[in-house]
Amino acid sequence: MSWKRTILIGGIQGEGVASTGINLMKALSGIGYYTYGERKFSSRIKGGNTHIMITISDEPVTCVTSNINIIMAFDHETIDENRHLLSEDGLMLADEKLGMEDAAIVSLPLTKLAKEHGSPLMKNTCAIGFLGKMLDIDRGVLEESIKRSYQRKGEKVVNENMLVLHGAYTTQVEKLEGRKGIPVLSQSKQEVMMLMGNDAIALGALMAGCRFVAAYPITPASDIMEIMSRVLPDEEGLMIQAEDEIAAVTMCIGASYAGVRSMTATSGPGLTLMMEGLGLAGMTETPLVVVDAQRSGPSTGMPTRNEQSDLAALYHAGHGEFPMIILSPSTIEECYELTIDAFNLAEEYQCPVILLSDFNLSLSPQTIEAIRYRQPDINRGVIAVEKDLMEDNEDAFERYALTETGISPRVFPGTKGGIHKVTGLEHTVTGRPSDRKGNRAKMMNKRNRKFASLQDQNSLSVEEREGKILCLTFGSNWGVLKTTVKDFGLKVDIAHIARIKPLPVDQLKKLFSRYSKIVIMEQNQRGQLAGIIKQELGFHDKIISLTKYDGEAFRTKDVAAQLERWCNE
Amino acid sequence: MNMKDYSNGVHPTWCPGCGDFSVLRSIQLAAAHLEIPREKMAVVSGIGCSGRISGYMNTYGFHSVHGRSLPVAQSVKLSNKDLTVVAAGGDGDAYAIGMSHTLHAIRRNVNITYLVMNNQVYGLTKGHTSPVSQVGLKTKSAPEGAQDTPVHPGLLALGAGASFYAQGFSAEQEELVELIKAGIDHKGFSLINIFSPCITYNKTNTYDWFRKHLVTCEQAGHDDPENLTSALSVLQETQGLMRGIIFRKTGEPTFEENHHLANNPPMIEVPLEPTAEKFQRWTARFRLDG
Ligand SMILES: Cc1ncc(C[n+]2csc(CCOP(=O)(O)OP(=O)(O)O)c2C)c(N)n1
Ligand code: SF4
Numbered sequence: 001m002s003w004k005r006t007i008l009i010g011g012i013q014g015e016g017v018a019s020t021g022i023n024l025m026k027a028l029s030g031i032g033y034y035t036y037g038e039r040k041f042s043s044r045i046k047g048g049n050t051h052i053m054i055t056i057s058d059e060p061v062t063c064v065t066s067n068i069n070i071i072m073a074f075d076h077e078t079i080d081e082n083r084h085l086l087s088e089d090g091l092m093l094a095d096e097k098l099g100m101e102d103a104a105i106v107s108l109p110l111t112k113l114a115k116e117h118g119s120p121l122m123k124n125t126c127a128i129g130f131l132g133k134m135l136d137i138d139r140g141v142l143e144e145s146i147k148r149s150y151q152r153k154g155e156k157v158v159n160e161n162m163l164v165l166h167g168a169y170t171t172q173v174e175k176l177e178g179r180k181g182i183p184v185l186s187q188s189k190q191e192v193m194m195l196m197g198n199d200a201i202a203l204g205a206l207m208a209g210c211r212f213v214a215a216y217p218i219t220p221a222s223d224i225m226e227i228m229s230r231v232l233p234d235e236e237g238l239m240i241q242a243e244d245e246i247a248a249v250t251m252c253i254g255a256s257y258a259g260v261r262s263m264t265a266t267s268g269p270g271l272t273l274m275m276e277g278l279g280l281a282g283m284t285e286t287p288l289v290v291v292d293a294q295r296s297g298p299s300t301g302m303p304t305r306n307e308q309s310d311l312a313a314l315y316h317a318g319h320g321e322f323p324m325i326i327l328s329p330s331t332i333e334e335c336y337e338l339t340i341d342a343f344n345l346a347e348e349y350q351c352p353v354i355l356l357s358d359f360n361l362s363l364s365p366q367t368i369e370a371i372r373y374r375q376p377d378i379n380r381g382v383i384a385v386e387k388d389l390m391e392d393n394e395d396a397f398e399r400y401a402l403t404e405t406g407i408s409p410r411v412f413p414g415t416k417g418g419i420h421k422v423t424g425l426e427h428t429v430t431g432r433p434s435d436r437k438g439n440r441a442k443m444m445n446k447r448n449r450k451f452a453s454l455q456d457q458n459s460l461s462v463e464e465r466e467g468k469i470l471c472l473t474f475g476s477n478w479g480v481l482k483t484t485v486k487d488f489g490l491k492v493d494i495a496h497i498a499r500i501k502p503l504p505v506d507q508l509k510k511l512f513s514r515y516s517k518i519v520i521m522e523q524n525q526r527g528q529l530a531g532i533i534k535q536e537l538g539f540h541d542k543i544i545s546l547t548k549y550d551g552e553a554f555r556t557k558d559v560a561a562q563l564e565r566w567c568n569e
Numbered sequence: 570m571n572m573k574d575y576s577n578g579v580h581p582t583w584c585p586g587c588g589d590f591s592v593l594r595s596i597q598l599a600a601a602h603l604e605i606p607r608e609k610m611a612v613v614s615g616i617g618c619s620g621r622i623s624g625y626m627n628t629y630g631f632h633s634v635h636g637r638s639l640p641v642a643q644s645v646k647l648s649n650k651d652l653t654v655v656a657a658g659g660d661g662d663a664y665a666i667g668m669s670h671t672l673h674a675i676r677r678n679v680n681i682t683y684l685v686m687n688n689q690v691y692g693l694t695k696g697h698t699s700p701v702s703q704v705g706l707k708t709k710s711a712p713e714g715a716q717d718t719p720v721h722p723g724l725l726a727l728g729a730g731a732s733f734y735a736q737g738f739s740a741e742q743e744e745l746v747e748l749i750k751a752g753i754d755h756k757g758f759s760l761i762n763i764f765s766p767c768i769t770y771n772k773t774n775t776y777d778w779f780r781k782h783l784v785t786c787e788q789a790g791h792d793d794p795e796n797l798t799s800a801l802s803v804l805q806e807t808q809g810l811m812r813g814i815i816f817r818k819t820g821e822p823t824f825e826e827n828h829h830l831a832n833n834p835p836m837i838e839v840p841l842e843p844t845a846e847k848f849q850r851w852t853a854r855f856r857l858d859g
Contacts, residue, residue: 247640247669258649418608
């Protein structure tokens with residue numbers, strides 16, 4: 001029987017709370033446990049409460065549990081805000097320094113030991129020590145993990161941290177005696193990795209041959225540009241921090257027009273500014289990959305809270321009508337794979353491709369089975385070859401030739417015999433501005449028919465559990481839904497959708513026809529995905545929306561309660 | 570090669586007599602003098618009467634959106650350093666909607682040339698005020714005359730650290746050709762602000778008005794374009810009404826040099842397929858096996 005334990009570590013922002021949690025996750029993952037970390041922080045740098053909630057198991061974890069087994073508090077707020085989530089046999093631990101006079105709380109000399117052996121900041125290591133001892137983790141494992149993360153700071157810092165860790169392991173705390181740790185693993189250890197959605201997206205982009213990234217910093221997308229700024233210079237590529245998102249997306253269009261695979265990453269406020277670029281890429285049929293790591297809106301909204309409310313705007317993006325693809329990864333593995341797909345689709349269909357992530361998917365570190373090296377299929381779409389080029393090298397190459405598929409050969413500047421024009425104005429086959437109605441209709445139809453061959457590609461994943469009702473979702477909710485039906489033993493079939501635009505209408509129709517009720521689970525107020533599905537394929541009487549829009553991820557026990565209700569209705 | 574080789578024969582939509590014709594001819598002449606292979610040149614423009622210019626060149630051309638010629642032009646150059654990239658557009662493009670891109674492009678110093686076809690009004694929208702409209706200029710959107718202090722392109726550019734700043738005049742085509750050639754030859758970002766009269770919507774700043782008011786660098790007593798102090802003071806003294814190479818700083822590191830791209834092959838030639846060794850490197854941070 002599989003088990004789960006959840007630990008919440010909280011304290012003042014800027015004091016290393018998140019990295020304490022991540023170090024613990026790494027140590028556990030390294031010895032075969034699976035972990036998932038949900039981070040909560042506010043949009044300020046220092047001060048304010050922050051926490052990381054970590055669920056540990058012997059099986060892959062894709063969301064945190066609804067209750068917490070151990071709270072480790074560096075400040076009062078961590079206890080006040082979270083004690084109602086504590087499980088019956090739960091434990092509250094707090095730094096002795098806080099002077100908590102609550103019999104239910106076990107005070108630990110975190111700052112005291114840290115000061116004694118090193119510096120007060122090492123209270124993080126001290127907390128890891130107490131947690132490690134309680135969980136029955138071999139001290140050597142934590143030593144290795146701490147060594148690795150402080151290596152850069154020099155030998156003295158490493159040694160002091162070792163002493164602090166040792167201190168925590170050897171301090172006897174009466175109230176903790178006799179508590180059981182986490183079960184010893186029975187299965188053999190898999191090769192694993194720990195990464196979050198943004199890491200997987202960046203890795204996918206690198207594997208897909210992305211060499212140019214232009215972006216403007218924004219939570220929760222910034223990691224992508226940060227990773228690329230470290231890696232791309234070694235790959236003869238470039239990460240450029242643009243002056244705003246309009247420049248970022250337009251630079252990507254320029255790079256792509258010139259023949260380089262490019263990408264930008266943003267969140268709601270930046271996406272709003274990028275609408276202009278999406279239209280330009282659509283009209284000029286320039287490949288474009290845009291990551292939208294959604295956060296709560298509108299306007300600046302809640303920058304550090306989860307939401308999936310950009311979808312409606314994206315689905316109808318821009319003024320005018322142009323083809324666009326929206327891919328929606330639901331797992332870390334899909335973040336990696338769909339990013340590679342995004343680059344191929346953008347070039348195959350010569351259009352913008354949005355990779356729709358969300359706060360929790362982008363920023364929650366997770367232990368996964370290691371991604372293995374495989375040479376990705378790189379499909380650059382139709383590119384003009386020798387025989388297509390103009391012998392006289394005059395400005396007459398038909399970049400927008402009216403083909404049966406609607407897809408015309410691309411050619412990159414610098415190519416002899418490929419000279420043509422590109423414009424955001426409606427244009428002729430050679431890219432010259434034209435507002436003649438005959439030409440307009442032909443060009444609109446050409447762009448519109450590009451997706452015919454995409455329609456059939458499978459983009460639904462369904463898990464059957466003898467359910468009479470189906471619950472469909474996307475993004476980070478999938479991890480919650482999957483865990484819910486399993487942990488609560490619900491007979492509900494579940495599915496997630498990997499491509500929202502063009503919507504896989506036929507596949508959805510076929511799937512929906514098998515159920516009496518379809519619950520669409522999403523993190524926004526209006527049920528945006530449900531709205532899109534109803535608009536495109538009806539089923540008004542079958543579709544029920546399960547929504548949440550308070551900024552916190554869905555919790556399994558709430559989802560279970562709702563699904564059970566609908567099962568019995 | 571001659572000027573004709575760089576024309577695609579499309580008849581411009583401009584009003585007969587518009588200053589933009591001369592800018593077009595000047596780019597074509599400059600390209601011919603420099604013998605730039607047609608396919609190795611890309612002209613990227615914004616939106617406006619001026620923005621149409623990329624559509625008349627027998628070279629690669631990208632007519633982007635209003636104010637965005639520079640983001641496209643910079644990345645085209647960074648993607649393929651073998652190309653000669655010229656960005657072009659109006660004063661609305663450069664100093665209003667695209668102002669931020671202009672300033673940041675100057676700061677970055679990517680090796681491209683930017684031609685601002687400055688007519689002090691919005692031509693394409695049929696005569697609205699521009700950020701460089703002179704105080705008092707009556708337009709459709711300022712019937713009582715423009716009131717806001719005009720942008721001073723020269724001081725702005727030099728303040729932002731421009732490595733090349735010149736001003737030309739449509740009616741001085743020979744000089745303009747030389748300015749564009751110097752701009753293209755300059756290693757780094759070159760900004761050329763060109764007085765290109767709109768004969769339809771600006772009845773104040775006409776060809777004659779410019780002939781009367783513009784002075785050459787020599788006349789202004791500015792004989793050393795490398796002298797920033799002198800450049801700044803003549804720009805102030807003439808209120809920007811001068812022509813010629815006003816400032817040029819050679820040896821200023823380009824964006825490409827600062828970002829270690831200068832010695833790389835053109836980015837489009839970098840192979841896409843990742844090797845297993847690269848994969849190992851990129852995933853090292855995520856692996857937990859030791
Ligand atoms: C985002 C956006 N806003 C407004 C317009 C309308 N518009 C087209 S050109 C232009 C200004 C043109 O003035 P300028 O850049 O000086 O070029 P000119 O026509 O004088 O050459 C405007 C406001 C547009 N195309 N796009
Ligand atoms: S309106 Fe003015 S700027 Fe536009 S083409 Fe006519 S003269 Fe030139």
